[in-house]
Amino acid sequence: MFDNFITYLTDKIELTPEQIIMVEQVCRLKKLRRKQYLLQEGDIWRYNAFVSKGLVRTFRVDEKGQEHIFQFSPENWWAGDRQSYVYEEPAKFNIEALEDSEIILIPKGDFETLLEAIPAYNTFQRMLLERSFVVLQNRIHMGNSYTAEEKYNEFIKMYPDIINRIPQHMIAAYLGLSPETLSRVRNHSAKK
Amino acid sequence: MFDNFITYLTDKIELTPEQIIMVEQVCRLKKLRRKQYLLQEGDIWRYNAFVSKGLVRTFRVDEKGQEHIFQFSPENWWAGDRQSYVYEEPAKFNIEALEDSEIILIPKGDFETLLEAIPAYNTFQRMLLERSFVVLQNRIHMGNSYTAEEKYNEFIKMYPDIINRIPQHMIAAYLGLSPETLSRVRNHSAKK
DNA sequence: CGATTCTTTGAAAACAGTCAATCTGTGTGG
């Protein structure tokens, strides 16, 4: 039931059989159908969510009603609203399934217990956060210095495996472009 | 000598006298004069750097030769290149003093030892990283959905205390605007 | 198949960037 997740974990860190049981005991499986929400803006996010199957998007709606996608999470990625999680305040993000998905939820309290009980996991978790930090940093740089075309090229270079599972206008919403601009960029690039 | 830093730390977490000594023993003081560099692109960054006095900027130069400022670090903030630090690869960033500054350097290895020896510090460090993550997240959103004017207003709201210590064209380089655009935004806003 | 959703295309408008010149203030050296 949690095999995907356990495989993912034991791939990264060594776990004793007892520790594996410990992990399994705090896992909860949640199935989502396409278009179903895992988190709605305004609710407080109190989980760590591992996508074991499917694809999920984390997005935000701005004052003008426009959607901005923060992250796509396919299998073996995490999803969540860190701001809501850390500060325990209402989420600004929504999380929605783009495909029928299976999510493993670990409640915040249990997760913290895990980290304390398994030092290697604590270290791994910190590394994960540091890497995510670097990714965000590069996205800021990209946003400030790349043209629309460069942004798109960077995206297909970074995420070649998921582009065909995501509607184009959502890639635009991720890159901070209008759908029309992205469409033009794609066709124009092809011409050259 | 390291008083500022020790005050900062004991303000956040409880430390025994022995632990304080432990911390002090791994600290190194580095004085920088205005325009001096703490890190140059291409070098590997192996420290944790706490600004105990002065002001420092972390920036990157893109292919077109344009500067993009990632962060300003005044007193009681940290500076560094996390990508270089984590992956031990050549830095893409430069760090330069904007004022005569005093920096406390803790070598990577020593810092990790500290975190292991002082669990409370480990937790605090993780919280710091999580908060930084949230800040970056919001900056991405800002970059994708704010106009030039909104970006500037957000900046003065977030960092009212340092705006008068930073030349305007550097604020522009931080926000991803041209200096001319920022100048116009400021005057135009005043008119209304 | 029917309806919705997604993509493409065109034309016009808005926004920010570039280039160039001028203006301002500051600090340095004669």
Place this chain on the structure above:
DNA sequence: CCACACAGATTGACTGTTTTCAAAGAATCG
């Protein structure tokens, strides 16, 4: 103490990229 040089800020005119609005076409889901 003045004059000059230099870095930074402002302004204007122009350009270019991206957005917006609108409509039509294509694809997909139920």
